[in-house]
Amino acid sequence: MAGVKKTPKLRYNGRYYVANFYRPDGKRSMISFGTEGERTESEIYAVFCKWLELYEQQPHKVLSFNTPYEAVRELINPSNTYTIAELLEKYKAYAKRTTNKVTSNEKHPNFAFIDRVDQYLMPYKEWPIKDFGPDELFAVQKALQAYRYGPDKKQKRYTRRGINDTINWLRRIWKWGMGRSLVSAEQVQSLEEVKSLRIGTTEAPDNPRRNRVTEQEFEKVLSHLGSVVSDMLKLIWHTGMRPNEVCSMRPCDILRDNNQCWLYIPGRDQSPVGKHKTMRFNRVRVIPLTGECQTILNRRISDFKSKEYIFCPADAVQELIQQKSEQRKTPMSCGNKPGSNRKEHPMIKPGERYDHNTLRRACQRACKRAKVKVFTPYDLRRSLATRARASLGKEAARALLGHTSTSTTDIYLLDEVQEAMKVAQALSS
Numbered sequence: 001m002a003g004v005k006k007t008p009k010l011r012y013n014g015r016y017y018v019a020n021f022y023r024p025d026g027k028r029s030m031i032s033f034g035t036e037g038e039r040t041e042s043e044i045y046a047v048f049c050k051w052l053e054l055y056e057q058q059p060h061k062v063l064s065f066n067t068p069y070e071a072v073r074e075l076i077n078p079s080n081t082y083t084i085a086e087l088l089e090k091y092k093a094y095a096k097r098t099t100n101k102v103t104s105n106e107k108h109p110n111f112a113f114i115d116r117v118d119q120y121l122m123p124y125k126e127w128p129i130k131d132f133g134p135d136e137l138f139a140v141q142k143a144l145q146a147y148r149y150g151p152d153k154k155q156k157r158y159t160r161r162g163i164n165d166t167i168n169w170l171r172r173i174w175k176w177g178m179g180r181s182l183v184s185a186e187q188v189q190s191l192e193e194v195k196s197l198r199i200g201t202t203e204a205p206d207n208p209r210r211n212r213v214t215e216q217e218f219e220k221v222l223s224h225l226g227s228v229v230s231d232m233l234k235l236i237w238h239t240g241m242r243p244n245e246v247c248s249m250r251p252c253d254i255l256r257d258n259n260q261c262w263l264y265i266p267g268r269d270q271s272p273v274g275k276h277k278t279m280r281f282n283r284v285r286v287i288p289l290t291g292e293c294q295t296i297l298n299r300r301i302s303d304f305k306s307k308e309y310i311f312c313p314a315d316a317v318q319e320l321i322q323q324k325s326e327q328r329k330t331p332m333s334c335g336n337k338p339g340s341n342r343k344e345h346p347m348i349k350p351g352e353r354y355d356h357n358t359l360r361r362a363c364q365r366a367c368k369r370a371k372v373k374v375f376t377p378y379d380l381r382r383s384l385a386t387r388a389r390a391s392l393g394k395e396a397a398r399a400l401l402g403h404t405s406t407s408t409t410d411i412y413l414l415d416e417v418q419e420a421m422k423v424a425q426a427l428s429s
């Protein structure tokens with residue numbers, strides 16, 4: 001018959017205060033409470049009494065900590081033991097472990113909001129978490145509305161949506177802390193009292209909706225661009241692909257099984273579903289390439305098995321140099337000769353591929369030269385969505401843009417206007 005397990009007792013072994021106990025698996029073990037020089041005897045016995053009470057209630061959780069002092073501190077009242085700074089550090093470490101890398105930027109956009117939350121919680125970082133309530137959150141919201149950045153003459157402000165997103169991220173961090181027993185459920189609920197900013201109730205600006213680019217405006221802008229960037233924008237105009245998708249195009253990503261319609265699957269050799277924005281939903285992103293697109297690509301691709309990027313900034317630089325050489329007015333016997341003033345190892349070299357920012361800047365500069373209202377490559381995506389919606393319906397526009405639901409497609413469409421036009425035309429007929 002097995003012996004009765006005795007209650008742990010604290011004893012002094014000549015150097016340390018220790019206690020023998022039984023683990024949940026039945027094995028005997030020993031835990032140290034330190035030496036008398038580290039803490040007074042009364043403090044050691046006080047912590048032992050609290051540890052023993054917790055050990056009898058939840059032994060698995062108590063023994064998961066490195067020291068009995070850490071177990072007592074964490075389990076007695078966890079929401080009072082951490083400051084806001086510690087909560088933020090723990091969440092940042094969690095976000096770095098779990099956030100997937102994005103295809104275009106080195107830093108995930110989520111970290112911009114986390115850093116902004118960290119910035120505006122600076123006055124409260126040494127506070128215990130339990131002391132941060134709706135009044136403090138409302139003060140953070142006011143500070144976001146009052147903040148100005150940029151040069152004195154062109155100062156900017158956070159948009160209403162940006163402020164709401166920042167507040168929601170703060171609530172998200174507190175909810176994460178509640179799941180780790182760092183924040184109480186009552187405190188998380190109290191933060192919901194601070195309502196999001198609504199249109200007409202705040203001075204925070206709202207970004208205008210994306211412009212719809214007309215075909216005449218688009219042609220004017222193309223006339224002020226080089227052939228490389230011009231071809232990239234034409235592909236977006238015809239397919240509605242995202243700017244980053246056209247920047248990362250490679251010949252090996254194009255399937256040519258059907259001569260009338262090729263298929264472009266971004267990063268199809270890097271994962272079973274490719275490498276794109278919505279790959280986390282385990283969805284394949286397929287972009288159809290019809291006749292106009294095939295004409296552009298055939299002109300630029302010599303090997304369809306190559307893994308080099310189709311659109312390279314070095315090609316655009318070479319085209320610019322050749323164009324300037326053709327427009328040269330100085331006789332060849334005078335001045336610099338072609339190639340004579342080229343450095344063998346220049347400090348600034350063209351990159352191997354475009355990114356969405358360089359493509360956007362090139363497009364905006366061309367708009368100003370063409371004296372057209374400035375638009376971005378993403379606006380071309382919305383223009384195609386509007387054309388597809390008007391002729392084939394919302395579901396067709398969703399499939400073409402690669403959205404998971406039509407609610408996302410609604411961002412690009414003036415849905416109410418188009419529905420009103422359909423109703424009016426039906427009634428008049």
